[in-house]
Amino acid sequence: MMKPQGDRVVDVGSRSIADAHHFAHEAMATVFELYIVEEDGDYARQGAQAAFAEVDRLELEMSRFLSNSDISRLNDAEPGQTVALGMDSFECLCRAKEMFGKTGGAFDISIGALYACWLHEDRTLRQPSPKEIQHAHALTGLNHLELDEEGFCAEVLTEGVQFDLGGIGKGYAAEKVAEILREWSLGQALVLAGASSVLSVSVPEGMSGWPMKLRNPENPNEVLARFELKEGAVSGSGRQKGQHIIDPRSVDVGPVKGRLAAWSVAPDAIAADASSTAFMMLSDEEINEYCLANARTAAIILPHADSGDSSSRTVRCFGELEEIELEA
């Protein structure tokens, strides 16, 4: 949900990655980048062009800012009205619902009403009345969304619930980009969906992995961890100064201090994208449970200085993280 642009999770300074062709394309309110190892540069460029065209197509399907996208049509639908969706929006909504379940509701694409309730338009905190909070909660949660796999369609069960794929759409797009690159036999590639989500399509020959560097968003000179991404994805969520996080899980919770930053390593970019958002507010125990329950999954957490959940600013890791090297 909150993925600051400057919060890059990948460092591409090493010599080996410098050998890859680099391509960039603006879409989904961010920049998609590709690193492709391939002898024929023209061929790599054409493959990148096909991949970026796919991202543009997905944006038209999934952006809530376009009045005729699938998501806008869903947001405009009356309760009980069936909305026929494109395959991609449908699949993305299914994954969003799955991640909602897996994170106990912490990752929620219907959180808009709660944010509107707790924040002013300038994103500063406001104090809503208990009635307002109750109302916003009544419009939050994916139990309000019915997905029909037989018909690629969706139904909003409650009037006023609004969906936003912003926290998962880029991860979904990264997976689709990877599919296209594989079709083009350009699998030795790294996909960056706005620098906050990174997907390894595969590790190029002669490299042991894609070098990753995780930095402290408050102090970019401070490197928190280094590791090599071999397969799957890593995604980062961060909180910039003044930003607030609303925990949708309970009426009582409201804005949480949460974490300064959270990174998630997952088998695919969709799970990484969604879980890094959830890790901003899940407790240590919940993150640990999540990592144990999901294969090839790990979390790296940077607590907030005054969050009260840690007296020190120690980075904490969960899950399978053998390759991750924490900086002293």
Next chain:
Amino acid sequence: MIANSALGQAGGKKDINIALLGAGAQGQVLMNAIFKLGRNSGIKFRAVCDIWEKGNLRRVSRTLKAYGRLGHKGTAYVDYQEMLEKEKDLDAVLVATPDFWHAEHTIACFEKGLHVYCEKEMSNSLAAAKNMVLAGRKAGKLLQIGHQRRSNPRYIYCNEKVIKEANLLNRITNISGQWHRSRAGCVDLGWPDGTEIPKETLKKFGFDDMPQFRNWRWYKGLGGGPIVDLGSHQIDVYSWFLDNALPTSVMASGGVDYWKDHEWYDNAIAIFEFPTKKGLVRASYETLTTNSSNGYYELFMGDEGTLLISESAGRGELYRESWVEEAKWDPWVQKGLINLEKASAKAEVKAGDDEVDVRESATPALYRMPIEMKDPYHQPHLVNFVESVRGNQTLNCPGEIGYETAVMVLKVNEAIAAARKIELKPEDFKV
């Protein structure tokens, strides 16, 4: 013009079986727009045809297979004649092949007694485009040309309400429009290794090689370049909003100035003269393939107001000329036909003041149209086609209208080549 409803079938939600002929990017957009009508649309895909077996054809037949649960079927064909021979229960075909195939494909469908939705440009040859209309008349079948803005509710609203009913622009004197695309958006398309079309197939279907197949729009004899690919949609709107007025002349400049190995002009600037009942309208149009500044839109300028409209979602503005009293437009705001977004900021002398209140530059009053495009692109135009086949509507862009637009845009290329103004007569637009 033919009364289309007379050709339509009996009313009601008759199931319409269709095939997709040409499964590239545009064909896929049309297919997805139909999927998004849901399971009760009564429109069923039966087959798909594309000569790129390991590319478009594989992708689309895979998608149609996934949609099998909604009653679609995607029997795959490389040869359209085989498809038309074997698929016995078709009602209509969506033709989204390269321009130089449109006429042959459309006429073959008519000969099988099928209705046709054909993408624009209806043909790269005016003679062939004329034959398409004649063949449709002979078969008694419908031909809708894919100028989808003609079914877009925002465009219909601007034409019927803003321009016609409220006459807010008053006398339209000028139109300008553009479609600018960035260099990155115009790089030649490639193909994944191992998916090449066999040489003999390419040859059979009129292509020299894979690069030409993938980038046919740039080649003479195959496509028409950006003025046809992009400009056609917008120049069609020029005429439509002027009550389907036809130009009496076109002059143009353009060239292959930037891209290598392209045959068609990579930039073109055209000027048309449209005589209308209210007077002459001079209309310019520009398309670029090196710079995306300001994207794409059409701008209608009258002596009392300006309308900017674009298919790009949400882009639509209406300005009142500052000399026109606000009171003249107010009734239309009261009626809800337009919304006042920002009142004019003028330097003004109030009663009793003897000094002018100097503030920021005067800005014209901004209004917006209270209508959004909420359907997937192309869907309303496809629905108009299918409902016309069912006998419930008439076509918004029948072949005769598509032909008029084809004349306007193909004459731009002719004017560039001739380096002179080309005069157009009413009979040039008649089939």
